[in-house]
Amino acid sequence: MIPARKRVAIFGDSHYACLRLAQGLVDLSAFDVEYWGHVGKRFRLLEFRDGAIHAQDELTAQRFAKFNEKGRTFLPVADFDDIIFIGCRIDIARVFMGMVNAYMQGSYLSLGLRHAIVRNRLQGFAAYGMAAQMAALGQARIWLHPITMFGQGTDEYDSLITPAMRAATPAARDAVWQAFATVTAQDGIGLLRQLDHTYADGVYTDAAFLVDGYLETNDYTHRTAAYGALVWGQIMAAIG
Amino acid sequence: MTHPYSDLAAERFWRTGVADLEPLAISRLWMPKFRIRPRSKIVTAGSCFAQHFSRALVARGYGWHDFEPGPIGLDPEVAKTFNYGVFSFRTGNIYTPKMLRQWLSWAFGDLPEPDEIWQDGPRFYDPYRPAIEPNGFASADEVFASRAVTLAAIRAAVRQSNVFVFTMGLTESWANAHTGVEYAVCPGTIAGHFDATSDIFVNHRYSGLLADLQAAVAILRRENPQIAILLTVSPVPLTATASEAHILVATSHSKSVLRAVASEACDWGDYIDYFPSYEIITSPAYRGMFFAPNLRSVLPMGVDHVMDSFFRDQAARFARDASDVSTPPAPPAAEIEEPEDADAELACEEAILNAFAPQNAGTSK
Numbered sequence: 001m002i003p004a005r006k007r008v009a010i011f012g013d014s015h016y017a018c019l020r021l022a023q024g025l026v027d028l029s030a031f032d033v034e035y036w037g038h039v040g041k042r043f044r045l046l047e048f049r050d051g052a053i054h055a056q057d058e059l060t061a062q063r064f065a066k067f068n069e070k071g072r073t074f075l076p077v078a079d080f081d082d083i084i085f086i087g088c089r090i091d092i093a094r095v096f097m098g099m100v101n102a103y104m105q106g107s108y109l110s111l112g113l114r115h116a117i118v119r120n121r122l123q124g125f126a127a128y129g130m131a132a133q134m135a136a137l138g139q140a141r142i143w144l145h146p147i148t149m150f151g152q153g154t155d156e157y158d159s160l161i162t163p164a165m166r167a168a169t170p171a172a173r174d175a176v177w178q179a180f181a182t183v184t185a186q187d188g189i190g191l192l193r194q195l196d197h198t199y200a201d202g203v204y205t206d207a208a209f210l211v212d213g214y215l216e217t218n219d220y221t222h223r224t225a226a227y228g229a230l231v232w233g234q235i236m237a238a239i240g
Numbered sequence: 241m242t243h244p245y246s247d248l249a250a251e252r253f254w255r256t257g258v259a260d261l262e263p264l265a266i267s268r269l270w271m272p273k274f275r276i277r278p279r280s281k282i283v284t285a286g287s288c289f290a291q292h293f294s295r296a297l298v299a300r301g302y303g304w305h306d307f308e309p310g311p312i313g314l315d316p317e318v319a320k321t322f323n324y325g326v327f328s329f330r331t332g333n334i335y336t337p338k339m340l341r342q343w344l345s346w347a348f349g350d351l352p353e354p355d356e357i358w359q360d361g362p363r364f365y366d367p368y369r370p371a372i373e374p375n376g377f378a379s380a381d382e383v384f385a386s387r388a389v390t391l392a393a394i395r396a397a398v399r400q401s402n403v404f405v406f407t408m409g410l411t412e413s414w415a416n417a418h419t420g421v422e423y424a425v426c427p428g429t430i431a432g433h434f435d436a437t438s439d440i441f442v443n444h445r446y447s448g449l450l451a452d453l454q455a456a457v458a459i460l461r462r463e464n465p466q467i468a469i470l471l472t473v474s475p476v477p478l479t480a481t482a483s484e485a486h487i488l489v490a491t492s493h494s495k496s497v498l499r500a501v502a503s504e505a506c507d508w509g510d511y512i513d514y515f516p517s518y519e520i521i522t523s524p525a526y527r528g529m530f531f532a533p534n535l536r537s538v539l540p541m542g543v544d545h546v547m548d549s550f551f552r553d554q555a556a557r558f559a560r561d562a563s564d565v566s567t568p569p570a571p572p573a574a575e576i577e578e579p580e581d582a583d584a585e586l587a588c589e590e591a592i593l594n595a596f597a598p599q600n601a602g603t604s605k
Contacts, residue, residue: 013588014587014588014589014591014592016592016595017591017592017594017595017596018595020595020596021594021595035596037592038592039588039589039592040588041588067592067596094312094313095311095313095314097312097313098311098312098313098314099311101311101312102311102312107311107389108382108385108386108388108389109311110322110373110377110378110382110385110386111377111378111382112322112373112374112375112376112377112378113310113318113322113373116318116321116322117311117313117314117315117318120315120317120318121315160312160313162312211591217587219587219591221587221588221591222587222588222591
């Protein structure tokens with residue numbers, strides 16, 4: 001008997017594009033994959049009710065349906081075994097950098113504080129609330145890959161960056177990710193952290209993973225197919 | 241015929257200095273010994289009333305310094321919950337001169353840091369600041385690691401600041417009978433467990449308070465010979481007393497002794513001064529108008545009046561235009577999320593369109 005293929009939903013804002021680009025680079029034959037997403041601006045018009053993520057207006061629903069293989073205007077949890085939140089406006093960079101900075105400076109932050117910082121930040125994102133609500137239903141496994149750090153060379157962090165952050169070590173990043181993993185696990189959400197070899201200059205995403213022509217377009221936000229393939233690797237390892 | 245009172249200024253007489261005036265018009269209560277400039281590095285420690293001091297300094301653009309700030313990006317509500325930004329370091333309230341002396345001694349190695357820990361089930365508490373974390377720490381190691389950061393912050397604060405403001409709050413305290421080390425609060429009230437055989441009540445006497453303050457000041461001046469010290473006494477009455485006196489009488493005793501210690505300390509030199517926030521709030525001249533209905537909490541208008549007096553008297557003494565300091569500058573604009581600009585939106589659209597373009601349509605089937 002051929003085992004049923006796992007039903008996987010990739011739910012995201014434009015950060016999910018790299019996973020789609022990576023489809024030719026990874027073997028996804030064990031999965032039925034659907035994408036459901038749109039640009040981040042539309043996320044404010046989403047809500048979770050009746051076991052599904054719904055758009056609050058028809059235009060938004062159609063936007064999300066546009067790139068979905070089945071033309072879905074809403075995303076029901078029960079239709080999937082695993083739902084992967086990619087980006088979804090969940091930008092953790094500021095608190096990530098702050099905690100990395102403290103770690104590198106030897107300024108001890110208690111576990112309670114680290115978890116409070118993470119929880120406070122994640123709870124500020126509507127999509128995170130949806131993920132937690134979905135997870136609470138127990139109908140599908142919920143995973144989260146937050147927005148990656150801005151790309152190497154950007155001036156986006158100029159007002160925040162410190163020498164300690166630029167010198168961040170794998171141990172520093174790991175300590176911070178552990179805090180995120182603990183909090184998301186408390187909410188029943190599996191965390192897919194940005195892999196350690198994708199960083200450069202401490203807290204930036206290595207320029208090798210920035211999209212072609214990023215200098216001309218000043219796009220330090222989106223990632224390459226190669227990065228998407230790495231995330232697919234994480235997903236496959238996670239969902240089995 | 242003249243005598244020593246014949247040419248005194250109006251504020252030296254009760255009638256002209258107090259009774260004939262509207263309460264809020266009473267002025268020149270303080271003749272500061274040293275100038276505190278907006279650019280002065282000021283640190284604050286002490287009982288809860290000291291919190292108002294730091295907030296007022298910040299609101300007026302003065303250089304209150306936080307030597308143990310939370311991590312970059314810390315949300316204000318989380319910061320408040322974990323007692324960041326309350327004082328210049330995370331000691332929590334320091335009610336007595338002995339507590340101040342202890343913290344300074346541990347920070348600068350004059351005394352070994354005690355290893356006592358309070359444990360409630362799986363949570364661990366620092367006996368010298370048991371409320372610093374909302375639910376205590378996860379381990380004893382965390383208690384010491386966190387305290388080490390605070391002790392380092394105290395060292396930096398003392399060595400790098402110009403003015404050390406200390407607000408004395410209580411004479412009553414609880415200590416370990418065996419070690420003599422004083423706790424921040426009575427064991428068992430916020431955390432820990434009360435043990436009548438090892439927890440002793442101490443109602444500090446004048447001589448002891450003075451000796452502890454003198455020792456604390458000696459450490460401050462040894463580590464930073466230029467540092468100026470500004471003492472205040474909290475006007476907030478005791479919540480409860482472990483003495484055998486009525487709470488009103490116990491409060492009067494406690495504050496009176498602290499107030500006397502402050503005056504005595506002012507004779508030690510030009511570097512140490514007393515600011516009369518206690519009198520401004522508690523004097524009958526103000527008819528109790530600065531207290532909330534519970535007759536304990538100080539109303540915001542009281543705090544404002546105290547701090548207005550502080551800045552006005554500084555300006556008067558050092559010939560600065562009082563109007564410069566009575567109007568708080570506009571607070572910095574609240575941090576807001578950048579609205580998504582059109583270019584960013586377009587880049588996101590393009591990223592998606594590109595990913596789903598036919599040439600990039602990989603197979604997922």
